[in-house]
Amino acid sequence: MKHSITPLKRASSVLHAVRRGRKNPNARPLLPPLQLYRRILREHKNLPALQRELGDNYVKSEFKLHKNTDNPLHIVGFLASWQDYLHLISKGEWLEGSLTSDVLEKLSPEQVVQLYELMRETQQVREGEGTNEDPEKIRTTEG
Structure with a gap:
């Protein structure tokens, strides 16, 4: 029987394992893919119109391209990079980046x-x- 769950959704179990294995107490836990995606798009509302449009299109295409990724390490790296990006834009640090x-x-x-x-x-x-x-x-x- 074939699983109907996409690999990015399956990444939640990998994320939980990574969270449990972290030694650094200051490290931020990784957000699940859908929650991360929504928070990024929400943060883009604070950007100027042209940057918002470019950012929204880019985020949507990247998450769509990686939707069926199977490699857990690649998934964790992908989510960690996007979470770093979310942190950057939510604090306004992208202006000096x-x-x-x-x-x-x-x-x-x-x-x-x-x-x-x-x-x-x-x-x-x-x-x-x-x-x-x-x-x-x-x-x-x-x-």
């Missing part, structure tokens, strides 16, 4: 190119030039 050299070194060449293209597009929007690109084309690849 920058990538460290450690993070840049871990990116694949394709991710660096996509990041550069995203930077160019945002500069064009900021300067009022607009864009002809479809925002759905801008995605990062998971490494």
